[in-house]
Amino acid sequence: MASAAPRTLADLPTGHPCGGCDARRVALCGVLDCTDLTTLRCLGGTQALTGGHALFHEGDRASQVYNITNGAIRLTKLLPDGRRQVMGFMFPGDFLGITLGDEHAFTAEALGDTLLCRFPRARFDEFVEEHPELERELYRKAAHELAAAQAQMLLLGRKSAAERLASFFLDLAARQQRLTAATSRFVDLPMCRADVADYLGLTKETVSRLLAQLKQQRLLRLETLNQVELLDLPGLTTLAEGGADMLAA
Amino acid sequence: MASAAPRTLADLPTGHPCGGCDARRVALCGVLDCTDLTTLRCLGGTQALTGGHALFHEGDRASQVYNITNGAIRLTKLLPDGRRQVMGFMFPGDFLGITLGDEHAFTAEALGDTLLCRFPRARFDEFVEEHPELERELYRKAAHELAAAQAQMLLLGRKSAAERLASFFLDLAARQQRLTAATSRFVDLPMCRADVADYLGLTKETVSRLLAQLKQQRLLRLETLNQVELLDLPGLTTLAEGGADMLAA
DNA sequence: TGTCGGCTTTGAGGTGGATCATTCATCAGC
DNA sequence: GCTGATGAATGATCCACCTCAAAGCCGACA
Known part of the structure; x- marks a missing residue:
C-alpha cells in the first residue's frame, strides 16, 4: 500500500505518453521510475473500447496483458446453460493479466467507453523479469485480488x-x-x-x-x-x- | 505445473532434513537446488499440530509462513453472529502465507495430525528476494489460488x-x-x-x-x-x- | 461388552429468494 | 406527439434449500 519509495512521477518529460495518466498513481507502473516507464510504454500500445464490447472471451489465448486507465470492465464466467457469474469489476489502475496457463479464465467486457494500456504478454514477462520491483508489485496485486476473492466467497456463501x-x-x-x-x-x-x-x-x-x-x-x-x-x-x-x-x- | 528445470532432488545428502519429504515434489521449495534448499531449511523449523488445533486465527499477526508437508488444514472466516465460511482446504505442498498486510485474513486449523515447515516471514521474504525463481513460483502459486477462488465464486454464486x-x-x-x-x-x-x-x-x-x-x-x-x-x-x-x-x- | 458422546442421517415443515409476468420510466427515432 | 426498445420496479407464486427435531451409527473407553 503506502509506498515511500522515491519516484519521479511529477517531472515526466513534457509530452510523455504517460504524462496525463490519472491511473498511474495506483497502477502497477507507478513503481517504475521515469526511464523504465518509458521503456515499458514502448513495449505496447493503447486500446479503446466502447460500452458493451468485449476485450476478450473466456477461453481465448491470453496473448496480451492490460492496464485500465479509463472507464470500467466487467469480468464474467458462464455456465453451459447460460447462468452467469460476474467475477468482478475493474477500474482505472487495475491490472488484467494474472492468468494461470495461457487461456483467459473469464470474459472481459467494457461497461462504458474504456481506455487501456496493452502489452504483449511475452514482452511484458521479459520486462518483469528484468524489474524485480515490478515483479513484487505484481505479486502484491495478486495477493490483493486473492484477498478480495476470499471476501467475496464469504459474501456469496454466507451473507x-x-x-x-x-x-x-x-x-x-x-x-x-x-x-x-x-x-x-x-x-x-x-x-x-x-x-x-x-x-x-x-x-x-x-x-x-x-x-x-x-x-x-x-x-x-x-x-x-x-x-x-x-x-x-x-x-x-x-x-x-x-x-x-x-x-x- | 510440469517443470523441466534441472534439479538435484534425488541426490540430497543422506540425512538432509528434506530428504524424506513427500511434499517437495509439488511444493514451493521444489524449484530450489540442493544448496539453496539447505539454506532455506536452516531459516526455519517444523511444527506439528494435532487434529482440531489452530495454527493461527483470523486477525493474528502474520509473523510466519508455512509449507504443509503432512496432513490437512482448514481455512475459515467467521461472521460476528457465528456464520462460518470455509475458504479452502490445504494439503501437503500447499503454501500458507500469501497475505495482504500483516494480519491473517482467516483462521487455519488442522483437520488431523499435521506437519508443517515454518519460516519467519521477514527472513523468508529476504530469501525470496535473493531467489527470483522462488519469487516466480510464489507468484504462480498466488495465480493458482486466485483461479481456484474464482472457480469457487462461480460455484457459490450460481451452482x-x-x-x-x-x-x-x-x-x-x-x-x-x-x-x-x-x-x-x-x-x-x-x-x-x-x-x-x-x-x-x-x-x-x-x-x-x-x-x-x-x-x-x-x-x-x-x-x-x-x-x-x-x-x-x-x-x-x-x-x-x-x-x-x-x-x- | 456396554454405554457414552459426537457425527451423520432422516424427517417434517417453513421461508428466502427465484421465477414469471406485468407495469412503469426513459429515451431514440420518426 | 406517437411508437417501440430497453432497463427498472413490483406483484404473485413456487421451490430449493434451510431450520428444527429426532433418531441412527460408530468409535472410544472403561
Missing part, C-alpha cells in the same frame, strides 16, 4: 441478500475513494442491476427490491439510477458485516 | 447444491492425484460434513441428503464415512459443469 448489497456499495465506495484520493458519499454504478445481481449471486429483482428497502431505511439514496449516495456509513457497515439483527419492518 | 457437491469431489480427486502422482477413484475426506457444507455454502443436512442422492444415482459410493469412490467421473463432471438437465427422479 444474506441485504448484507451482500451493503457490502457491495461499501466496497465500490472504498475503491472509488482510493482512485480519486478523495472521500465522497456518492458512488457511481457503471454497471446495470443485472450485473450487480450476477456479481452478488442474486437476481436483478432481488437487487431492485433490496435497493428499495435500503432506501426506505435511510441507509442510502438514489441520486440517479447510476449513482447512489451512502447516507449512513456506520449503518451500512454494520449491515454488511452481518452485525444487524435483521431489517426492521 | 445448485448437487453441482457444488460434484465439483467438490472432482476438485479433491484432482488435488489428491496431483499429490500422489497416481490416479485413483478413491477420495479421502479428512473434513467433516459441516466443513464441506460451510465450504460449499450449504448446510450439513443438505450435504448429507445430496450425498445420498449422488449415491442413489450411482455417481459415487461411500467406502467409509471419510472416503468416497467416484464411480462415474464423466457423469460427475457433466453435473459439476452445470450440463446436467437436473437429477432424474
Whole structure:
C-alpha cells in the first residue's frame, strides 16, 4: 500500500505518453521510475473500447496483458446453460493479466467507453523479469485480488441478500475513494442491476427490491439510477458485516 | 505445473532434513537446488499440530509462513453472529502465507495430525528476494489460488447444491492425484460434513441428503464415512459443469 | 461388552429468494 | 406527439434449500 519509495512521477518529460495518466498513481507502473516507464510504454500500445464490447472471451489465448486507465470492465464466467457469474469489476489502475496457463479464465467486457494500456504478454514477462520491483508489485496485486476473492466467497456463501448489497456499495465506495484520493458519499454504478445481481449471486429483482428497502431505511439514496449516495456509513457497515439483527419492518 | 528445470532432488545428502519429504515434489521449495534448499531449511523449523488445533486465527499477526508437508488444514472466516465460511482446504505442498498486510485474513486449523515447515516471514521474504525463481513460483502459486477462488465464486454464486457437491469431489480427486502422482477413484475426506457444507455454502443436512442422492444415482459410493469412490467421473463432471438437465427422479 | 458422546442421517415443515409476468420510466427515432 | 426498445420496479407464486427435531451409527473407553 503506502509506498515511500522515491519516484519521479511529477517531472515526466513534457509530452510523455504517460504524462496525463490519472491511473498511474495506483497502477502497477507507478513503481517504475521515469526511464523504465518509458521503456515499458514502448513495449505496447493503447486500446479503446466502447460500452458493451468485449476485450476478450473466456477461453481465448491470453496473448496480451492490460492496464485500465479509463472507464470500467466487467469480468464474467458462464455456465453451459447460460447462468452467469460476474467475477468482478475493474477500474482505472487495475491490472488484467494474472492468468494461470495461457487461456483467459473469464470474459472481459467494457461497461462504458474504456481506455487501456496493452502489452504483449511475452514482452511484458521479459520486462518483469528484468524489474524485480515490478515483479513484487505484481505479486502484491495478486495477493490483493486473492484477498478480495476470499471476501467475496464469504459474501456469496454466507451473507444474506441485504448484507451482500451493503457490502457491495461499501466496497465500490472504498475503491472509488482510493482512485480519486478523495472521500465522497456518492458512488457511481457503471454497471446495470443485472450485473450487480450476477456479481452478488442474486437476481436483478432481488437487487431492485433490496435497493428499495435500503432506501426506505435511510441507509442510502438514489441520486440517479447510476449513482447512489451512502447516507449512513456506520449503518451500512454494520449491515454488511452481518452485525444487524435483521431489517426492521 | 510440469517443470523441466534441472534439479538435484534425488541426490540430497543422506540425512538432509528434506530428504524424506513427500511434499517437495509439488511444493514451493521444489524449484530450489540442493544448496539453496539447505539454506532455506536452516531459516526455519517444523511444527506439528494435532487434529482440531489452530495454527493461527483470523486477525493474528502474520509473523510466519508455512509449507504443509503432512496432513490437512482448514481455512475459515467467521461472521460476528457465528456464520462460518470455509475458504479452502490445504494439503501437503500447499503454501500458507500469501497475505495482504500483516494480519491473517482467516483462521487455519488442522483437520488431523499435521506437519508443517515454518519460516519467519521477514527472513523468508529476504530469501525470496535473493531467489527470483522462488519469487516466480510464489507468484504462480498466488495465480493458482486466485483461479481456484474464482472457480469457487462461480460455484457459490450460481451452482445448485448437487453441482457444488460434484465439483467438490472432482476438485479433491484432482488435488489428491496431483499429490500422489497416481490416479485413483478413491477420495479421502479428512473434513467433516459441516466443513464441506460451510465450504460449499450449504448446510450439513443438505450435504448429507445430496450425498445420498449422488449415491442413489450411482455417481459415487461411500467406502467409509471419510472416503468416497467416484464411480462415474464423466457423469460427475457433466453435473459439476452445470450440463446436467437436473437429477432424474 | 456396554454405554457414552459426537457425527451423520432422516424427517417434517417453513421461508428466502427465484421465477414469471406485468407495469412503469426513459429515451431514440420518426 | 406517437411508437417501440430497453432497463427498472413490483406483484404473485413456487421451490430449493434451510431450520428444527429426532433418531441412527460408530468409535472410544472403561
